[in-house]
Amino acid sequence: MAFPITRLRRLRQTPQIRNLVTETRLTPDALVYPLFVCPGEGVRREVRSMPGVFNLSVDETVKEAQVAHSLGVPSVILFGLPESKDEVATGAWAEDGIVQQAARALKSEVPGLLLMGDVCLCEYMSHGHCGIVKATPQSLGAAVAAPPAATVEYQIVNDASLELLARTSVSLAKAGIDIIAPSDMMDGRVAAIRRALDAADLPNTPILSYAAKFASGFYGPFREAADSAPLFGDRRSYQMDGANLREAMREIEADIEEGADMIMVKPAMPYLDVIAAARDRFDLPLAAYQVSGEYAMIEAAARNNWIDRDRVMMESLLSIRRAGASIILTYYAKDAARLLG
Numbered sequence: 001m002a003f004p005i006t007r008l009r010r011l012r013q014t015p016q017i018r019n020l021v022t023e024t025r026l027t028p029d030a031l032v033y034p035l036f037v038c039p040g041e042g043v044r045r046e047v048r049s050m051p052g053v054f055n056l057s058v059d060e061t062v063k064e065a066q067v068a069h070s071l072g073v074p075s076v077i078l079f080g081l082p083e084s085k086d087e088v089a090t091g092a093w094a095e096d097g098i099v100q101q102a103a104r105a106l107k108s109e110v111p112g113l114l115l116m117g118d119v120c121l122c123e124y125m126s127h128g129h130c131g132i133v134k135a136t137p138q139s140l141g142a143a144v145a146a147p148p149a150a151t152v153e154y155q156i157v158n159d160a161s162l163e164l165l166a167r168t169s170v171s172l173a174k175a176g177i178d179i180i181a182p183s184d185m186m187d188g189r190v191a192a193i194r195r196a197l198d199a200a201d202l203p204n205t206p207i208l209s210y211a212a213k214f215a216s217g218f219y220g221p222f223r224e225a226a227d228s229a230p231l232f233g234d235r236r237s238y239q240m241d242g243a244n245l246r247e248a249m250r251e252i253e254a255d256i257e258e259g260a261d262m263i264m265v266k267p268a269m270p271y272l273d274v275i276a277a278a279r280d281r282f283d284l285p286l287a288a289y290q291v292s293g294e295y296a297m298i299e300a301a302a303r304n305n306w307i308d309r310d311r312v313m314m315e316s317l318l319s320i321r322r323a324g325a326s327i328i329l330t331y332y333a334k335d336a337a338r339l340l341g
């Protein structure tokens with residue numbers, strides 16, 4: 001049936017009709033609000049490249065979470081900025097680690113709030129990598145053409161890192177974190193974490209795996225927020241190549257086989273096709289992380305009055321939802337919930 005019998009504009013005439021036929025609906029239930037916890041008291045330090053996002057001491061984290069929760073945001077995900085860093089990420093798994101402290105405070109002060117704990121080592125390692133770093137003997141290539149003296153040959157050791165990730169997960173769950181969310185991209189970490197949680201009598205703690213996490217320039221502002229930029233090298237030996245969709249499917253499949261309860265794609269907007277492909281192919285709850293760079297770009301343009309901030313914010317979240325993510329981690333959780341409420 002073609003024009004003039006078919007007129008697609010018939011269903012766009014009024015807000016009421018448009019609302020009736022809308023295919024994708026955003027609700028605050030889908031939103032997860034990331035929070036960066038730092039030491040101290042009464043600390044509320046804005047992240048330079050993420051206006052509106054703060055490093056918060058535990059007491060301020062509680063206040064911020066209360067506001068988000070009262071607006072209808074059901075969940076927060078916690079990242080930590082430890083007092084000090086070392087080569088074994090002690091701050092990640094210590095009983096009095098900064099996220100552990102925040103989790104205990106949030107559990108007692110905001111009991112209805114779902115707590116996710118990001119599990120990674122980079123914020124707690126002095127070198128800023130997501131796993132244990134080992135210096136390696138000169139590679140074959142390096143022996144042929146001697147590298148400049150400043151070149152450090154190193155490796156992010158996979159299997160030894162798993163033990164620290166598992167230890168961190170158990171420690172977070174014991175402190176009150178409801179959902180463990182590993183973001184390090186080491187092979188086998190979901191299995192290692194599942195084993196450790198079960199062994200610690202925490203068989204009911206779900207794992208939300210950052211299954212397809214791409215090495216992305218969009219993480220720039222986060223590294224300032226979480227003080228986690230690597231001191232040398234980059235993360236391309238463990239995070240995924242942005243060119244690879246089929247490999248992303250293999251990553252997700254591997255994590256499901258290892259016991260992931262939910263999966264995530266990160267970043268969101270530059271990888272909407274990966275989200276859509278994952279939705280098509282897998283039946284687990286699917287999350288996507290609208291990362292710091294996505295947020296920073298919208299904020300920067302809005303502050304120049306180049307775009308309508310609220311409109312673009314909602315459109316960006318809608319696109320992630322439409323692509324197939326049912327859960328969205330976003331720095332806009334509070335603001336979006338306010339508009340949706």
Ligand SMILES: [Zn+2]
Nearest residue numbers: 120121122130
């Ligand atoms: Zn990391």
